[in-house]
Amino acid sequence: MASRRSLLRRTAALAATVTAAVVLAACGSSDSSSSPSGHTGHDTGATSAAGASDTASAAQGSHNAQDVSFAQGMIPHHRQAVAMADLAASRAKSQQVKDLAAKIEQAQDPEIDTMSGWLKAWDAKVPAAAMSGMESMPGMDHSDSEMPGMMSGDDMDKLKGLSGDAFDKAFLQMMVSHHEGAIAMAKTEQAKGAYGPAMTMAKSIVTSQSSEITGMNKMLGR
Known part of the structure; x- marks a missing residue:
């Protein structure tokens, strides 16, 4: 019985280790895909500013x-x-x-x-x-x-x-x-x-x- 309990504890520990590794990998993947450059929000802001600038230029030079x-x-x-x-x-x-x-x-x-x-x-x-x-x-x-x-x-x-x-x-x-x-x-x-x-x-x-x-x-x- 003691040997059986020891085997179960080792199996549980191994499962916990694998789960932790999977979670860490998933987090790393999520961070990487949502912010390839590390500052996605700043990139979006720059694009919006450029678009607004282009629109303003077009309006000013429309005639x-x-x-x-x-x-x-x-x-x-x-x-x-x-x-x-x-x-x-x-x-x-x-x-x-x-x-x-x-x-x-x-x-x-x-x-x-x-x-x-x-x-x-x-x-x-x-x-x-x-x-x-x-x-x-x-x-x-x-x-x-x-x-x-x-x-x-x-x-x-x-x-x-x-x-x-x-x-x-x-x-x-x-x-x-x-x-x-x-x-x-x-x-x-x-x-x-x-x-x-x-x-x-x-x-x-x-x-x-x-x-x-x-x-x-x-x-x-x-």
Whole structure:
């Protein structure tokens, strides 16, 4: 019996030793996997700080002076196109011209709102809307200014005084020039801008207005 009790004690001691070794090994493995470098928490903090820094840099560099210039120039340019299109409903004879005018309004009105929103977000000046009709629209008398394709006040007065076939022809001729100016401005934005949405809008303007120019030239028999 004494020999049996001695054997049991030795077996228990051996089991305890093995268990302790397993526990120590597990602890060592856990420490190693959770903190390979010995300071996992500091690594996470550094990564978060770097990400925040990148985000801040992206926000600060998300637009440049060209983006501001594009929006400030294209807003009055679009407003004039919309003003010209407004005349077509009561003066145009051709349904094609009326449909084109409606299409121009539907496309450019929302873009005016979008660009105004950009300028407000950038703390930049939003061009004032016309106060007393088209004649007071910013850029109206600067067809050779930084906004190419803009009609003069005299041009707009002439267009308002026309109707029927005469209106259709003058409208199409003026709008072709107007679109060509917008395309030139948009291409400058594509080449020199930095703000993604503005560059995307510029690309859309080039594509859509180039297509409209083709259609208008066909209506003019060119």
